Amino acid sequence: MKFSFTATINITGINPYVDVPERITTTMVATKGYISIKGTINKHSFTQTLVPVKNKPYRLFVNGPMLKGSTTKLGDIVKFIIEQNFEKVEEPFPAVFKKALSANKLLAEFNKLTPARKKEILHYLNHLKTNDSLLRNIEKVIAQLKNRTNENTGFLRTLNISKK
Secondary structure (H helix, E strand, C coil), rough: EHHHHEEEEEEEEEEEEEEEEHHHHHHCCECCCCEEEEEECEEEEEEEEEEEECECCCCCCEEEEHHHHHHCCCCCEEEEEEECCCCCCCCCCCCCHHHHHCCCCHHHHHHHHCCHHHHHHHHHHHHHCCCCHHHEEEEEEEEHHHHHCCCCCCCHCCCCCCCC
């Protein structure tokens, strides 16, 4: 079900946001407190997560691409149309990573990782900016999988990979 509302873009710290009316969020289902949504801001499409705030309505953070795409700024009163997003988003598997795992006979070892750990690694690899960074970090994952003894030791930390 789609909901429409208007709100003024405010800021907390450095983050622009709007409060989503409770009449809308009470009809949605939260997962671990958060509500995944999709919608439009001044006809610009976005996918985002509503964040709970203690003793206040859910908050929708309005990121840079949303501001730019909707040609809005802080203080503007903006029209939103949102609906709950039940689509599950999976990280794509970089072809070069899959090839490296296969060449090293580590695809089965990678598949033994928890779903969260696999998602974390794939997300990291998919968001590297250069091909050199991708190849360098794939080598780190391959080396770690070869020497893997305990999955719960903070896999990315042992690779010296930091989350973005």
